[in-house]
Amino acid sequence: MKRIITVSVVNQSGVLNRVTGLLMKRQFNIESITVGHTEQPQISKMTFVVNVEDEQKLEQLLKQLQKQVDVLKVNDITEKSIVVRELALVKVVAPPTVRAEINSIVEPFRAATIDTGKNVVTFQVTGNPEKIDAFIDLLKPYGIKDLTRTGVTAFVRETQKVHTPQLSIL
Amino acid sequence: MMKMTVEETEQLHEEPETSAAPQQLDGADVLIQTLKKHQVEVVFGYPGGAVLPIYDALHKNPIRHILARHEQGAIHAAEGYARVSGKVGVVIATSGPGATNVVTGIADAMMDSIPLVVFTGQVATTVIGTDAFQEADIIGITQPITKHNYQVKDVADLPRIINEAFHIASTGRPGPVVVDIPKNMATGIFIPTDETSYEVNLPGYQPTTTPNFLQIQKAALAISTAKQPLILAGAGILFSKASDQLVQLAEKYQIPVTNTLLGLGTIEGNHPLFIGMAGMHGTYTANMAIQTCDLLINVGARFDDRLTGNLAHFAPNAKVIHIDIDPAEIGKNVPTEIPIVADAKEALQALLDQNAPNGNTAAWLESLQINQREYPLFYEASEEKGLLPQQVVELIHEYTNGDAVVTTDVGQHQMWAAQYYKFNHPHNWVTSGGLGTMGFGFPAAIGAQLAKPEAKVVSIVGDAGFQMTLQELSLLQEMRIPVKIVILNNQALGMVRQWQETFHGERYSHSLIPVQPDFVKLAAAYDLKGYKIETFEDAKVQLKEALASDEPVLIDCRVVQKEKVYPMVVPGTALHEMIGVKPE
Numbered sequence: 181m182k183r184i185i186t187v188s189v190v191n192q193s194g195v196l197n198r199v200t201g202l203l204m205k206r207q208f209n210i211e212s213i214t215v216g217h218t219e220q221p222q223i224s225k226m227t228f229v230v231n232v233e234d235e236q237k238l239e240q241l242l243k244q245l246q247k248q249v250d251v252l253k254v255n256d257i258t259e260k261s262i263v264v265r266e267l268a269l270v271k272v273v274a275p276p277t278v279r280a281e282i283n284s285i286v287e288p289f290r291a292a293t294i295d296t297g298k299n300v301v302t303f304q305v306t307g308n309p310e311k312i313d314a315f316i317d318l319l320k321p322y323g324i325k326d327l328t329r330t331g332v333t334a335f336v337r338e339t340q341k342v343h344t345p346q347l348s349i350l
Numbered sequence: 351m352m353k354m355t356v357e358e359t360e361q362l363h364e365e366p367e368t369s370a371a372p373q374q375l376d377g378a379d380v381l382i383q384t385l386k387k388h389q390v391e392v393v394f395g396y397p398g399g400a401v402l403p404i405y406d407a408l409h410k411n412p413i414r415h416i417l418a419r420h421e422q423g424a425i426h427a428a429e430g431y432a433r434v435s436g437k438v439g440v441v442i443a444t445s446g447p448g449a450t451n452v453v454t455g456i457a458d459a460m461m462d463s464i465p466l467v468v469f470t471g472q473v474a475t476t477v478i479g480t481d482a483f484q485e486a487d488i489i490g491i492t493q494p495i496t497k498h499n500y501q502v503k504d505v506a507d508l509p510r511i512i513n514e515a516f517h518i519a520s521t522g523r524p525g526p527v528v529v530d531i532p533k534n535m536a537t538g539i540f541i542p543t544d545e546t547s548y549e550v551n552l553p554g555y556q557p558t559t560t561p562n563f564l565q566i567q568k569a570a571l572a573i574s575t576a577k578q579p580l581i582l583a584g585a586g587i588l589f590s591k592a593s594d595q596l597v598q599l600a601e602k603y604q605i606p607v608t609n610t611l612l613g614l615g616t617i618e619g620n621h622p623l624f625i626g627m628a629g630m631h632g633t634y635t636a637n638m639a640i641q642t643c644d645l646l647i648n649v650g651a652r653f654d655d656r657l658t659g660n661l662a663h664f665a666p667n668a669k670v671i672h673i674d675i676d677p678a679e680i681g682k683n684v685p686t687e688i689p690i691v692a693d694a695k696e697a698l699q700a701l702l703d704q705n706a707p708n709g710n711t712a713a714w715l716e717s718l719q720i721n722q723r724e725y726p727l728f729y730e731a732s733e734e735k736g737l738l739p740q741q742v743v744e745l746i747h748e749y750t751n752g753d754a755v756v757t758t759d760v761g762q763h764q765m766w767a768a769q770y771y772k773f774n775h776p777h778n779w780v781t782s783g784g785l786g787t788m789g790f791g792f793p794a795a796i797g798a799q800l801a802k803p804e805a806k807v808v809s810i811v812g813d814a815g816f817q818m819t820l821q822e823l824s825l826l827q828e829m830r831i832p833v834k835i836v837i838l839n840n841q842a843l844g845m846v847r848q849w850q851e852t853f854h855g856e857r858y859s860h861s862l863i864p865v866q867p868d869f870v871k872l873a874a875a876y877d878l879k880g881y882k883i884e885t886f887e888d889a890k891v892q893l894k895e896a897l898a899s900d901e902p903v904l905i906d907c908r909v910v911q912k913e914k915v916y917p918m919v920v921p922g923t924a925l926h927e928m929i930g931v932k933p934e
């Protein structure tokens with residue numbers, strides 16, 4: 181099952197290494213990872229998307245993360261009401277003959293054109309990963325020259341619908 | 351007992367304090383001062399380019415330093431010291447090869463939760479990352495095998511980092527901490543400012559030591575209603591010095607106790623409630639008790655695979671209480687009904703304080719006693735067969751009255767020592783469990799002897815493992831450290847040989863080593879008395895004499911090669927399926 185996990189860490193050199201190394205050592209597959217400063221300069225927040233087999237493995241993952249000296253807080257926010265965002269830059273082959281067509285396709289995605297050349301256009305699109313997948317799928321037939329995705333970052337919404345069950349002893 | 355010739359040499363090196371003017375301190379001076387603040391009485395190390403400033407500071411401001419002959423020897427000695435003293439073991443190694451030579455010991459300490467602070471030298475920060483001479487990324491290398499590690503990047507951070515390293519190593523679940531010190535951090539002048547902090551500042555590290563009251567109540571209820579309760583006592587009890595509470599709980603509720611390999615000594619080996627070690631080479635009684643108990647109370651053990659056998663069939667009827675200071679151990683391998691995250695002593699004391707009514711375990715204890723009578727540990731001795739390793743361990747036990755500190759290496763001899771040496775006291779058993787590190791036993795004995803100078807320290811080692819770190823014989827020679835080395839010499843990688851006999855069609859691929867050094871002559875080369883013992887009759891005389899000596903000795907016991915460690919839980923099978931439980 182795919183889980184979204186946020187980890188607040190003390191901003192020490194090597195902390196990113198420790199956390200990703202831990203996931204590797206314990207055989208967890210990281211699908212994506214984003215890191216950045218928070219409102220407090222000495223604290224960074226990481227957002228992971230990981231695939232775990234079952235509840236027991238998930239509990240292990242959360243506890244092992246929590247155990248790291250520089251880790252302040254670990255949250256599995258998958259089942260919370262959350263905002264999930266990812267950004268992608270997509271450079272697509274767009275000769276003048278099809279450019280209008282492409283523009284009309286990307287329009288509903290509210291993608292921004294951030295660079296144009298004679299035969300290529302670069303779009304920036306943000307949204308949840310599914311939206312970005314769809315965006316890429318639609319542009320594929322035109323020929324994608326370059327593509328880069330940031331990975332997911334996420335936020336818990338102010339109002340929560342349901343309460344997620346607490347893991348046994350966390 | 352020990353003649354501290356080294357102290358004399360140390361005194362020679364000591365120079366009188368001359369100038370009274372306030373001196374500027376460099377990072378290395380601060381390091382040594384901070385070690386003294388932590389009451390470090392001994393450090394184990396080996397100098398080299400990157401740590402020259404630290405050794406210079408040590409020369410000016412001495413702390414007892416044990417110059418091992420290989421960094422691996424230094425770190426295993428520090429582990430032995432930490433295990434027996436309960437204090438933090440301190441190691442110094444130079445950058446590059448010095449640092450990589452301590453990697454095995456760091457991994458070993460991580461697996462067995464031994465508190466160590468390991469200082470490694472590093473090339474100057476100005477050249478880190480340039481493949482400078484003797485540069486190794488020890489932070490990267492040790493990241494997965496340390497509880498935490500640091501590289502010092504500002505001299506002003508040194509005291510805080512060292513304070514944190516000691517704090518992390520010795521609290522919660524103990525473990526090794528590496529502090530990597532670039533050379534220019536050791537030589538750099540320490541200029542404290544208003545910003546300089548000496549205080550431990552670890553907002554993300556707050557181990558829980560006090561048990562949850564509701565869980566304690568639940569556990570107490572479970573204990574008083576259980577018909578067939580069993581305590582599995584692990585090394586967590588040793589770290590929290592909770593042996594008394596363990597025995598009180600067992601006696602109050604009449605609960606039988608089994609040990610993990612590392613937990614031996616937490617309860618007296620001859621205690622009527624003790625049913626022996628559990629696991630791969632545990633007793634039949636202990637393993638069957640696990641399989642049939644209705645309540646399993648794990649105190650400070652981690653349900654390691656050598657203990658549990660096939661997990662799917664482990665303790666099928668038991669409700670599980672697991673007391674551990676590391677929440678990540680609870681539920682990791684075995685589903686747990688009553689999790690108690692706490693220091694073992696606090697949790698056991700809280701359970702005792704509940705003063706719950708006693709259950710009736712008489713029938714259960716009787717059934718275990720029947721098993722103990724029917725399925726005791728056994729070996730078949732005869733004069734033609736020759737000297738058996740089990741006999742040697744039993745004699746060691748007899749001649750030391752169960753009061754010795756025993757260290758072992760890894761292999762068959764380790765299991766025989768665990769099975770046949772019955773400890774009267776906790777903190778006397780030093781062995782490499784989780785990592786199973788050959789070469790551990792002998793240097794660990796040196797550290798153990800330094801921790802307990804008055805104790806009889808016996809290092810039971812295999813002929814192969816001893817040869818991995820025997821260069822430390824120099825330390826016995828130099829300091830007359832009275833360790834008694836007993837080699838259970840089967841001229842083989844015995845444990846490997848046993849597995850090849852049992853699981854690989856008796857194909858002894860690279861496990862027999864008939865060509866050996868003359869260990870008695872080897873001892874003589876290091877100015878130590880050596881014995882070679884080949885028969886039980888000889889053993890009774892010579893082993894007794896050797897163990898009674900106040901000097902270091904080496905005893906080469908030529909034992910039967912084909913002897914196998916039994917009983918055994920074959921990997922992949924469940925505890926109750928163990929083989930070799932009775933003579934054929």
Ligand SMILES: Cc1ncc(C[n+]2csc(CCOP(=O)(O)OP(=O)(O)O)c2C)c(N)n1
Binds near residue numbers: 762
């Ligand atoms: C460093 C290391 N290398 C290899 C092993 C695998 N191993 C486990 S026991 C053993 C044989 C040990 O032989 P010896 O020291 O003579 O002890 P014995 O089993 O004969 O008592 C080996 C090779 C190990 N545990 N550690």
Ligand SMILES: [Mg+2]
Binds near residue numbers: 814840
């Ligand atoms: Mg051997």
